[in-house]
Amino acid sequence: MRIHLILIGMLFSVFVSAQGIVTVNNNSDFSADYDDLQTAVDAVAEGTIILVSGSGTTYGSVVNIITINKQLAIYGPGYFLGANEEPWTQAHPLSAQVASIRFDAGSEGSLLAGVNVTSTTYIQTSDITIKNSKLSSVSSQNSVLPTGIVFEGNYLTGGGAFSLSIGNGGACVYRNNIIIQSAGNLSFSGNVNSGTTIIENNTLISGSSGNISLVAPNSIFRNNIFINTNSGGGIIISTSTNTIANNNMSTGTGIFDDFPNNLDNITPEEVFIDWESPSLYSPDYIYTLAADSPAIAYGSDGQDAGAFGGDTPYRLSGIPEIPHIYFLDVPTVGTAADGVQMHIKARANN
DSSP, X not given: OHHHHHHHHHHHHHOTTOSEEEEEOOOTTSOXXXXXXXXXXXXXXXXXXXXXXXXSSOBSOXXXXXXXXXXXEEEOOOSOTTTSOTTSSOSSOOOOEESOEEEOTTOTTOEEESXXXXXXXXXXXXXXXXXXXXXXXXEOOTTOOOOSOEEESOEEEESSOEEOOTTTTSOOEEESOEEEEOSSOEXXXXXXXXXXXXXXXXXXXXXXXXXXXXXXXXXXXXSOEEEEOOTTOOEEEOOOTTOEEESOEESSSSTTTTSSSOBOSOOHHHHBTTTTOGGGSOTTGGGSBOTTOTTTTTSGGGOOOSTTOSSSOOOGGGOOSSOEEEEEEOOSOOBTTTBXXXXXXXXXXX
């Protein structure tokens, strides 16, 4: 209980304007305000912060999609929590797994962070922010064209053709994401109708015979790293005058002939810390830059290219921007004089 109060106190110091904070935990051994995420979503007031605990049991299902229809901030603890060293871990190293989640009309202004969505994330409205989350598929349905989507610091993996065309409405931002595609095409595409979409400081990896396609008009591509590890695949960039591509790096040859200030013919071995020994590192740390990487200071304004560069660098393990305890040692016995002497390590992350 004391640990719970410490965290809540830290959170109130950060979110002084929030309507309230509630906890969700479907582990039977731990107390929380709710044991079901959808029940919490339906019950709380607009503007509430929902803290979802890590668990070995998924919240919701592919059929019972967690549906958001009001403005909320939903935080999980992150992912790869047992794979990275302090402070990029949690004292309780399980992720908050959500099978599928959908942002419907009424949820404008909502935030999802630090959550592991194992199936599809549906964005059915505008002005949604998704940060520091592990995702599999992102899409919209029924010809919805959201605007104002912010997609930042996420780790995305897709097994089939993967398209980030969710920003078709325009004025969206995709930054500092690690996106890995194992089959089919990986594409930024669609008909951007209003505003400029920014695609910056992403690390895009394709291991398939498909293409990495940058064909979204009215968009700015900058400071990205494009890696295609399959000789049968390619990298295609639109020659539309509405597309600006600067300070990007690619394994392809001649990809940026029509766009100055870009670099072709790089190799992942020279860019990343130890590409040939991935088992030595976590699934996201492997994409940090080598000490002599050509991506260092290659981005605009002297920033590093790729997910770990720029003003909002990728955060290992998807640790969200809320306080977290990454080490906890609680003895099983104490004394009447001294009580129980706990050892806690925590970060504010703001």
